[in-house]
Amino acid sequence: MAKNMFLYWGSGSPPCWKAMIALEEKGFSGYPNKMLNFSKKEHKGEEVLKLNPRGQLPTFKDGDLVINESDAICFYLESQYPDKGHRLLPVGKEEKALALQRAFEVANMRSGFMQDMMQYSMSTKEEDRDKKKMEEFYTKAREEIGRWESYLKKNDEGDFLAGKVFTMADVFAFPLFAICVRFGLQLEKFPSLSAYYKRLSERPSIKSTWPPHWSEGPGQSAMSQI
Amino acid sequence: MAKNMFLYWGSGSPPCWKAMIALEEKGFSGYPNKMLNFSKKEHKGEEVLKLNPRGQLPTFKDGDLVINESDAICFYLESQYPDKGHRLLPVGKEEKALALQRAFEVANMRSGFMQDMMQYSMSTKEEDRDKKKMEEFYTKAREEIGRWESYLKKNDEGDFLAGKVFTMADVFAFPLFAICVRFGLQLEKFPSLSAYYKRLSERPSIKSTWPPHWSEGPGQSAMSQI
Numbered sequence: 001m002a003k004n005m006f007l008y009w010g011s012g013s014p015p016c017w018k019a020m021i022a023l024e025e026k027g028f029s030g031y032p033n034k035m036l037n038f039s040k041k042e043h044k045g046e047e048v049l050k051l052n053p054r055g056q057l058p059t060f061k062d063g064d065l066v067i068n069e070s071d072a073i074c075f076y077l078e079s080q081y082p083d084k085g086h087r088l089l090p091v092g093k094e095e096k097a098l099a100l101q102r103a104f105e106v107a108n109m110r111s112g113f114m115q116d117m118m119q120y121s122m123s124t125k126e127e128d129r130d131k132k133k134m135e136e137f138y139t140k141a142r143e144e145i146g147r148w149e150s151y152l153k154k155n156d157e158g159d160f161l162a163g164k165v166f167t168m169a170d171v172f173a174f175p176l177f178a179i180c181v182r183f184g185l186q187l188e189k190f191p192s193l194s195a196y197y198k199r200l201s202e203r204p205s206i207k208s209t210w211p212p213h214w215s216e217g218p219g220q221s222a223m224s225q226i
Numbered sequence: 227m228a229k230n231m232f233l234y235w236g237s238g239s240p241p242c243w244k245a246m247i248a249l250e251e252k253g254f255s256g257y258p259n260k261m262l263n264f265s266k267k268e269h270k271g272e273e274v275l276k277l278n279p280r281g282q283l284p285t286f287k288d289g290d291l292v293i294n295e296s297d298a299i300c301f302y303l304e305s306q307y308p309d310k311g312h313r314l315l316p317v318g319k320e321e322k323a324l325a326l327q328r329a330f331e332v333a334n335m336r337s338g339f340m341q342d343m344m345q346y347s348m349s350t351k352e353e354d355r356d357k358k359k360m361e362e363f364y365t366k367a368r369e370e371i372g373r374w375e376s377y378l379k380k381n382d383e384g385d386f387l388a389g390k391v392f393t394m395a396d397v398f399a400f401p402l403f404a405i406c407v408r409f410g411l412q413l414e415k416f417p418s419l420s421a422y423y424k425r426l427s428e429r430p431s432i433k434s435t436w437p438p439h440w441s442e443g444p445g446q447s448a449m450s451q452i
Contacts, residue, residue, distance in 0.1 A: 053373065054334060062323070065319070065320060065323045065324075066327070067323050067326065067327045068327065068331075069326075069327055069330035069331050069333070070330075071297075071326075071330040072323075072326040072327045072329065072330040072331070075301070075326050075330075076322065076323050076326050076327075079315065079322060079326075080319055080322065080323075089305065093291070093306055094291060096302065096305060096306065097288070097291045097293050097298075097302050097306075098291075100293065100295075100297075100298040100301050100302050100305075101292070101293045101294065101295055101298045101302075103298065104295035104296075104297040104298040104301075105294075105295050105298070107295070108280060147279065
């Protein structure tokens with residue numbers, strides 16, 4: 001089945017990474033794919049635009065079906081191939097409700113602080129950044145990351161975001177935590193999140209899809225004071 | 227079952243409206259609920275905060291389960307009660323893929339122009355608005371709304387966003403189209419969207435959940451020149 005799929009992706013993009021983790025978890029390792037370079041604007045090229053007129057990545061095909069939104073790709077794979085690979089949405093009512101709630105709750109990390117903070121710190125040199133503005137970002141970030149820390153703290157060591165098993169919640173959340181770490185987040189301030197992060201970094205679906213360009217050099221430091 | 231549910235909601239909020247349409251479609255009419263007033267900051271009150279620490283609406287319970295993210299509520303209802311009421315995710319592979327793609331694609335309307343345009347026009351008086359900035363918004367909006375017009379144009383009259391039946395795509399998209407109309411969008415410029423909009427406005431799940439405060443007075447005009 002995997003050989004009928006095709007994924008265009010970019011290194012370090014959380015939506016691409018989500019789709020890639022889901023593909024690995026669902027047992028589609030080895031699917032044909034092509035990495036495109038965002039800084040060369042390759043995602044705005046003809047090859048992508050004919051499948052995805054918005055020129056965004058991921059751009060994905062399963063046979064003749066085109067599915068481009070990362071959430072749609074993840075839910076499509078799980079819904080179409082529920083018994084293949086790892087089940088990402090638990091069958092039990094409570095476990096399923098929690099996995100869905102946590103998965104979609106991840107968007108609050110992005111809208112709550114990441115988007116504005118990353119935009120500001122990437123467009124403003126460290127010495128020119130407004131201290132009060134950065135403090136406001138830190139406060140929001142501490143509150144939001146603190147929530148995820150408290151979810152994990154309630155769990156046993158070895159657990160995942162929505163309980164005893166790896167679910168869609170982990171697929172959606174991990175790439176955003178990793179972006180925070182790449183931007184300097186000091187995980188030792190959040191011990192349960194830190195243990196979870198280290199453990200999931202070694203999970204095959206995550207390790208094998210780690211953004212390749214991250215090994216070429218360090219990231220930003222804007223989140224180091226959170 | 228409906229009597230074990232509870233929804234806190236606010237009038238005119240697309241996430242609340244999505245959840246309410248899904249609840250009606252899935253046959254849970256008459257579920258207990260409470261409308262809260264955003265301008266009085268009732269969504270930041272104790273009643274909501276104890277279930278939803280972010281103080282956001284919707285805030286939803288099914289028995290003891292708390293599910294607050296609107297996407298999670300919609301997918302939970304469909305996944306837990308697939309055969310109750312109207313099926314929102316088709317069983318067929320192609321139809322399901324398209325419904326998921328279109329449903330999550332709706333987020334591009336918000337991020338593509340609505341969020342920035344609504345924020346700017348609500349915080350800046352009409353006479354003080356920068357014409358060039360507004361023109362940029364209009365261009366983006368025409369492109370994005372034009373995409374949805376083209377999806378509907380390809381369909382037969384009477385069809386929905388993802389084909390012959392009403393799906394999650396319509397649940398996710400309709401409230402955003404309605405917000406655009408409330409902000410002055412002239413639908414006659416988009417004839418297929420206009421016909422779809424009028425037809426869906428009469429659909430029981432949508433008509434019965436129409437934001438009550440919209441009948442009290444007119445909306446904004448910022449989108450009238452799109």
